[in-house]
Amino acid sequence: MRGYVIKRLAQAVGVLWAAYTVSFLVLDYLPGDPVTAMAGAGMDSGQVDPARLAALRHEYGFDKPVPVQYAEYLGRAVRGDFGDSVSTGRPVTATLADALPQTLQLTGAAMLFAVVLGGGLAVLATYTTLRWLRQLLLSLPPLGVSVPTFWVGLLLVETFSFRLHWFPAFGNDGLGGLVLPALTLAVPTGAQIAQVLAKSLLTALDQAYVETARAKGAGRWRVHLRHALRNASLPALTVVGLLVGQLIAGSVVVETVFSRDGLGRVTAAAVTAQDIPLVQGVVVFGALIFVTTNLVIDLVYPLLDPRIVVASGRRAALA
Amino acid sequence: MTALPDARSSRWTALTALVTTSLLLTACGSGGGDSTGGSGRPASGGTLTFAVGSDAGCVDPQQVASNETIYSVRQIVDSLTDQDPRTGKIVPWLAKSWDISPDATTFTFHLRSGVTFSDGSKLTAQVVKDNFDAVPKLGALGTLAEGYLSGVKSTTVIDPLTVRVTFAQPNAQFLQATSTHSLGIESSASVKRTPQQKCSDGVVGSGPFVLKQYVQNQSVTLARRTGYAWGSSLWSKRGEAYLDKLVFKVVPEAGVRAGSLQSGQVDAVSSVGKANEAALKGSQVALQRRANPGIVFGLGLNNARPALKDARVRQAILATVDRKQIADTVFPTGTRAATSVLAHTTPGYTSLAANLTTDTTRAKSLLDAAGWKTGSDGIRAKAGKKLALTIDWIPNPGTNQPALELIQQQLKAVGVQVTLKQLQVTQLAPTLQSGDYDAAWGNVTRADPDILRSSFSTALANFYRLPKSGLDTTLTAQAATTDTAKREQLVAQAQQLIVRNAYYVPIVELQTQLGVAKKVHDLNFDASSRLQLHDTWIG
Numbered sequence: 001m002r003g004y005v006i007k008r009l010a011q012a013v014g015v016l017w018a019a020y021t022v023s024f025l026v027l028d029y030l031p032g033d034p035v036t037a038m039a040g041a042g043m044d045s046g047q048v049d050p051a052r053l054a055a056l057r058h059e060y061g062f063d064k065p066v067p068v069q070y071a072e073y074l075g076r077a078v079r080g081d082f083g084d085s086v087s088t089g090r091p092v093t094a095t096l097a098d099a100l101p102q103t104l105q106l107t108g109a110a111m112l113f114a115v116v117l118g119g120g121l122a123v124l125a126t127y128t129t130l131r132w133l134r135q136l137l138l139s140l141p142p143l144g145v146s147v148p149t150f151w152v153g154l155l156l157v158e159t160f161s162f163r164l165h166w167f168p169a170f171g172n173d174g175l176g177g178l179v180l181p182a183l184t185l186a187v188p189t190g191a192q193i194a195q196v197l198a199k200s201l202l203t204a205l206d207q208a209y210v211e212t213a214r215a216k217g218a219g220r221w222r223v224h225l226r227h228a229l230r231n232a233s234l235p236a237l238t239v240v241g242l243l244v245g246q247l248i249a250g251s252v253v254v255e256t257v258f259s260r261d262g263l264g265r266v267t268a269a270a271v272t273a274q275d276i277p278l279v280q281g282v283v284v285f286g287a288l289i290f291v292t293t294n295l296v297i298d299l300v301y302p303l304l305d306p307r308i309v310v311a312s313g314r315r316a317a318l319a
Numbered sequence: 320m321t322a323l324p325d326a327r328s329s330r331w332t333a334l335t336a337l338v339t340t341s342l343l344l345t346a347c348g349s350g351g352g353d354s355t356g357g358s359g360r361p362a363s364g365g366t367l368t369f370a371v372g373s374d375a376g377c378v379d380p381q382q383v384a385s386n387e388t389i390y391s392v393r394q395i396v397d398s399l400t401d402q403d404p405r406t407g408k409i410v411p412w413l414a415k416s417w418d419i420s421p422d423a424t425t426f427t428f429h430l431r432s433g434v435t436f437s438d439g440s441k442l443t444a445q446v447v448k449d450n451f452d453a454v455p456k457l458g459a460l461g462t463l464a465e466g467y468l469s470g471v472k473s474t475t476v477i478d479p480l481t482v483r484v485t486f487a488q489p490n491a492q493f494l495q496a497t498s499t500h501s502l503g504i505e506s507s508a509s510v511k512r513t514p515q516q517k518c519s520d521g522v523v524g525s526g527p528f529v530l531k532q533y534v535q536n537q538s539v540t541l542a543r544r545t546g547y548a549w550g551s552s553l554w555s556k557r558g559e560a561y562l563d564k565l566v567f568k569v570v571p572e573a574g575v576r577a578g579s580l581q582s583g584q585v586d587a588v589s590s591v592g593k594a595n596e597a598a599l600k601g602s603q604v605a606l607q608r609r610a611n612p613g614i615v616f617g618l619g620l621n622n623a624r625p626a627l628k629d630a631r632v633r634q635a636i637l638a639t640v641d642r643k644q645i646a647d648t649v650f651p652t653g654t655r656a657a658t659s660v661l662a663h664t665t666p667g668y669t670s671l672a673a674n675l676t677t678d679t680t681r682a683k684s685l686l687d688a689a690g691w692k693t694g695s696d697g698i699r700a701k702a703g704k705k706l707a708l709t710i711d712w713i714p715n716p717g718t719n720q721p722a723l724e725l726i727q728q729q730l731k732a733v734g735v736q737v738t739l740k741q742l743q744v745t746q747l748a749p750t751l752q753s754g755d756y757d758a759a760w761g762n763v764t765r766a767d768p769d770i771l772r773s774s775f776s777t778a779l780a781n782f783y784r785l786p787k788s789g790l791d792t793t794l795t796a797q798a799a800t801t802d803t804a805k806r807e808q809l810v811a812q813a814q815q816l817i818v819r820n821a822y823y824v825p826i827v828e829l830q831t832q833l834g835v836a837k838k839v840h841d842l843n844f845d846a847s848s849r850l851q852l853h854d855t856w857i858g
Contacts, residue, residue: 035459036748053748056459088376088535089515098535154574162578169579170370170570172537259570261537269376269536274743 008298012291019287020077020280024070027276033062034086034274060086073280082281087273092281095266100285102172103262106254107247109182110189115240118190122197122236126205127224138198144191149250153184153257170259181258185250189243196239200232207231234305241297245290361556365857366564367839370576370585374569377518378533380503381450382460386764386831387589389500390850391539391567396503396524399428399447401551402495402766402846404609407666408803409494412551413442413504413525419801423489428497430480434549436506437529444482448474449510451484454502457514466773467496489799491806492769495666499766499847525549527560527853541565554853555841561856580604580834586857587842588834592717593651595834603837608653609844610828612665613765614774615657616722618710618758618824619751623784626706627757633821635685636708639733640726641677646827649721653832657825660771660817664828664848667768667810671818675825682733691734699734707736712760713747722826723760751782762829766846768810772798775817783822790816 035056057063061072076083082092118141125137160180161169168177204210205228213227251264263282270278375388380396383389399414414428434442451474454464472485486493496502509522521530527550528541547559568585570576576588577595581604591599591606599606618636620627627633642656655663658672691699691706699706708730712719720739727737742750750756759782763770772794773779777787790813797809817823831848841854 030743052462052465059458084515085376088519089513090519095535154572157575158578161584162582165582169575169582169584170568256571257575259537259568259572259575261534265536269374 023283083277085278086275099263099266110185113186114190118193121194126201141191141194156180181254185254197236200235204228204232241294244293361856363561368566368585370570370588378521379517380500381464393500394528395526399497402498404846410552423491424486427483436525438523444476447482453510464501492767495767539567560853586836591832591834608832609848610662610664611764611848614763615825616762617826631685631689635682637821638678638682651832654830655828662828667807669811693734698736708757709738710758711756
């Protein structure tokens with residue numbers, strides 16, 4: 001077990017390093033730099049003396065050779081110092097720490113909605129004996145996956161905020177403000193959970209042990225929830241791990257539509273301004289969340305299915 | 320209000336408010352329902368909630384260049400002077416008077432006495448000097464303010480209420496610059512802080528509102544300054560502002576902004592595009608618009624390119640573009656086609672509408688005369704080379720792309736092939752600087768005609784690669800002229816030279832359009848088409 005955890009941790013560090021390096025290279029490859037982005041602020045503010053720009057570039061160290069910049073940034077990042085945001089001057093870690101709780105609230109609520117709605121839909125669709133109802137329910141997830149999040153968000157705002165006045169259209173205030181953005185984010189996520197869970201539930205219900213359970217006189221609900229669902233939930237759990245990354249990515253769009261503060265907004269602003277330190281911080285941080293979640297899920301598998309022994313690896317056998 | 324884009328004086332607004340009220344009353348008489356006309360008499364109190372599209376990440380007026388953030392931070396500081404949006408005239412604010420040396424190098428300001436900052440400190444000549452000494456060291460975000468003070472030799476304190484700014488070269492634009500938010504005066508304590516601290520924590524000013532809270536990407540909250548008694552000479556209300564509180568919420572999605580205004584969740588919104596006009600019509604909302612002063616949207620031609628060196632080719636492009644079609648189909652209602660290189664709200668603007676008509680016959684004959692003959696594919700060519708033009712542009716604002724696609728079609732009709740090349744915001748300035756481009760799309764907001772010198776003098780950046788000419792002399796002369804009438808004459812001459820030689824192809828004016836709930840009154844534009852909220856009231 002210990003060896004397994006150490007190996008997984010080493011992999012996690014590798015993923016973090018790769019995320020850091022790739023994002024650095026991509027940002028470096030983009031034409032322009034943060035200083036011109038700041039001084040430009042669009043075309044609207046007039047032209048800036050090129051000599052002044054050069055001086056500023058020197059001040060921020062953007063005139064140094066790329067490998068030197070990379071080494072400097074990486075050296076500091078290892079010590080947990082991602083430097084200061086170029087556009088605001090605030091430390092990157094402080095900016096992220098401020099934004100994180102908002103995004104955790106949003107993605108947490110979205111995941112809750114997704115699991116409850118997606119899982120409920122899958123269970124209901126596989127439990128019902130009404131053919132038309134099953135067809136109808138099973139056609140919803142593909143729809144949920146394919147409609148753009150942006151559009152779902154605007155539709156929800158239009159209906160529940162502008163027309164019905166139930167929830168505010170923007171902002172981070174209170175639980176009311178959380179409902180619509182979390183629902184928006186939950187639609188594609190829940191749909192994917194529903195798809196996977198419904199499929200594996202149907203497979204599980206065909207298994208011999210289900211026959212056995214029925215033969216022993218277990219009720220339909222009991223068979224469905226106790227026997228089939230427990231086995232069918234493993235693939236869904238794997239998907240949940242992957243969906244965490246999707247939720248973080250989705251927060252960029254959702255936080256913009258609903259004017260919420262959080263990691264997504266920070267990311268969007270940082271990319272637009274080519275704020276290299278901040279983007280780097282966001283990427284590494286996002287990777288950290290993703291890696292951690294998947295590590296936790298890996299460690300949970302054996303609890304759900306005693307047949308899985310950590311040493312033998314896991315996901316490949318399940319997928 | 321919407322039909323009268325020029326009506327901005329308080330008298331006019333009062334009149335329009337009266338008209339609006341009576342219209343509303345009539346409407347009530349016939350259909351009943353809710354009246355938002357109120358008593359029609361200004362009342363103190365209340366909170367104005369204003370949704371803007373973005374946050375600059377900075378709440379220091381001296382370092383903010385984005386309109387959406389200027390709206391809020393402008394209210395924190397006062398300026399030495401103010402500019403009348405109707406006449407462009409510079410009028411007293413913190414400075415009760417000023418003297419300018421005949422060669423426009425020395426500016427002496429006589430400050431009003433009894434002005435205090437919200438931290439209790441007094442406004443003195445030393446504070447003004449501290450501000451002007453600190454501005455050139457602001458860094459990347461302060462380029463706007465730094466530009467206004469470029470070439471400054473010294474700022475000296477003559478006596479506690481008299482301060483003198485001396486420039487190395489004539490610098491007539493400086494007087495207007497003192498009226499901008501960028502040179503708003505901050506307290507000595509604020510000036511001593513680092514630019515970054517000022518950005519994130521805000522500054523202490525002497526303005527009609529005080530910064531209460533700034534939540535990045537979320538909101539800016541301001542509260543009325545009690546005891547305020549030194550408002551601009553342009554404002555209709557003396558003393559403190561009407562409103563208790565101003566809350567600026569950042570709402571990036573234009574559709575959400577419009578819906579929030581309509582459903583009463585906010586009182587006013589910024590940046591209303593053509594797409595959202597319909598949604599706001601017929602509700603309790605008025606659209607308020609004003610053209611931004613400065614250089615209009617247009618094609619900045621690279622005058623050093625072989626094909627574009629020929630004035631006939633440039634003039635042909637100028638004569639081909641159908642400005643009205645572009646203004647009417649792409650831009651918000653009320654947007655005007657360009658009638659000069661300057662927008663009509665810029666002081667010193669002169670109408671050259673006669674030179675900016677669409678005449679494709681003339682364009683074709685100009686191109687024929689220049690030796691560009693139409694080929695079998697409809698594109699003109701000379702000595703085996705096609706008349707092809709690449710226009711560099713950035714995707715913000717969203718009107719850029721459709722406008723350019725129209726221009727592309729229009730130019731194709733006379734045999735000029737246009738390729739559109741989208742750049743990132745960060746790429747544009749380096750591209751212009753390098754000179755490796757044919758034409759670039761853009762505009763510049765500035766309520767002083769000196770913007771012509773910044774953009775077109777060969778002695779400065781000269782991004783458009785103009786040849787040295789008499790235009791340089793005219794531009795230098797206007798910068799050294801303090802006599803308004805004489806300066807206007809020179810500025811008119813410069814506009815004529817630029818348009819006749821087609822160094823730049825003016826297309827449309829940029830128009831600021833706000834959505835404002837009808838219960839909000841006297842939400843006024845200043846000379847730079849930004850906001851003055853001291854006189855604003857809710858009733």
